Amino acid sequence: AQTVTQSQPEMSVQEAETVTLSCTYDTSENNYYLFWYKQPPSRQMILVIRQEAYKQQNATENRFSVNFQKAAKSFSLKISDSQLGDTAMYFCAFMKQTGANNLFFGTGTRLTVIP
Amino acid sequence: EAGVAQSPRYKIIEKRQSVAFWCNPISGHATLYWYQQILGQGPKLLIQFQNNGVVDDSQLPKDRFSAERLKGVDSTLKIQPAKLEDSAVYLCASSLERLAGRNEQYFGPGTRLTVT
Numbered sequence: 001a002q003t004v005t006q007s008q009p010e011m012s013v014q015e016a017e018t019v020t021l022s023c024t025y026d027t028s029e030n031n032y033y034l035f036w037y038k039q040p041p042s043r044q045m046i047l048v049i050r051q052e053a054y055k056q057q058n059a060t061e062n063r064f065s066v067n068f069q070k071a072a073k074s075f076s077l078k079i080s081d082s083q084l085g086d087t088a089m090y091f092c093a094f095m096k097q098t099g100a101n102n103l104f105f106g107t108g109t110r111l112t113v114i115p
Numbered sequence: 116e117a118g119v120a121q122s123p124r125y126k127i128i129e130k131r132q133s134v135a136f137w138c139n140p141i142s143g144h145a146t147l148y149w150y151q152q153i154l155g156q157g158p159k160l161l162i163q164f165q166n167n168g169v170v171d172d173s174q175l176p177k178d179r180f181s182a183e184r185l186k187g188v189d190s191t192l193k194i195q196p197a198k199l200e201d202s203a204v205y206l207c208a209s210s211l212e213r214l215a216g217r218n219e220q221y222f223g224p225g226t227r228l229t230v231t
Contacts, residue, residue, distance in 0.1 A: 004157070033218075043204060045158070045222035091157050101210075101218045102148060102171060105157025 002027045002094050006106035013082045014114050020067075021077045021109050023092030029053075031097040034068065036077045039108070040088040048090070051075065053097075082113045117141065119223035121207050127229045133195035136226045140188070140209030146170075147184055148220060149192050150206040158206055164190065197230045204228070 003026045013019035025034070036048040051059045051068050058066050063083075067076045079086055092106040120139040128134050140147050145166050150158035161180065162172040166187040175182070179198070184190040194201055204227050208220040 037222075043206075043225045043227075045206065045208075047219060047221075050219070093157070095218070101146075102160040102163055103150075103158070103220060105159070107155070107157050 002029075002096070002104045004092050004094050004104050004106035006092055006109050008109045009107070010110045010112070012112040012114055013079075015082055015084060017082055018078060018080045019082055019111065021079075021090050021092075021111065023075045023077070023106060025073050025075065025092070025094050027073070027094065027096075029096050033095040033097065034066075034075045035093040035095065035103065036064070036066070036075075037091045037093060037105075038086075038088045039091060045091070049077065079111075084113050084115060087111060087113045119207055119209055119221055121205075121223035121226055123226055124224065125227050125229075127231065128197055130199055130230050131196040133193065134197055134228060135194075136192045136205050136207075136228075138190045138192070138207030138223060140190070140207070141221055144209035144211055144221075145187070146210045146212060146218070147190050148208040148210075149182055149190070150208065152204040152206055152225070154203070161192070194228075197228075199230050202228055202230045 005024045032053045034051045038046045038048050049061045063080045065078045089108045091108045093103040147164045149161045152158040161175045162182045163170040164184045167184050182192045204225040206225045207223045210218050210220045
């Protein structure tokens with residue numbers, strides 16, 4: 001079974017500063033995908049960034065980047081130059097590469113960007 | 116490109132009543148998912164369809180929950196009878212395929228269900 005753990009229920013960051021959200025996971029799979037999703041108060045779940053486990057290079061998307069440590073089963077999200085619009089719940093999620101490709105989510109981290 | 120549509124956005128019912136939620140995936144997306152998100156938790160998969168066939172319904176409480184995707188497009192999720200613990204947001208998502216590299220899931224806005 002796959003489990004995803006987010007140990008930071010809430011975090012805050014000053015506007016324009018950098019913040020890192022933590023995520024660890026447990027799996028016996030060797031090939032899989034990891035995701036960070038953003039869920040603003042509107043509830044629409046939006047994909048922020050995606051990482052394939054077979055890729056050693058960390059994924060980046062503009063101000064968002066990840067630190068993927070496969071051996072440690074760690075997948076943290078770094079948000080640079082934080083903006084007020086980044087205020088949301090952030091969920092880390094795991095997906096197997098084979099079989100039914102449903103997402104396993106962590107419990108989320110509520111991020112507040114302070115002006 | 117239109118996103119995943121869901122209705123209604125909000126629903127309040129009494130326990131033991133029945134309720135139905137509707138989802139229209141992104142055009143051309145073969146795979147459709149229903150997730151349940153209880154307050155303070157991450158979404159949990161209830162059922163996954165590939166076209167009009169069920170791929171995974173292992174987490175669906177089949178004594179009270181049912182879902183269908185008759186023509187491989189729209190889907191309906193039903194709860195009958197509802198319990199207090201069914202209060203949650205029900206999220207629908209779709210993806211182009213289940214194959215690796217084409218399995219990014221796009222989510223709808225969800226339906227918030229309150230059972231009193």
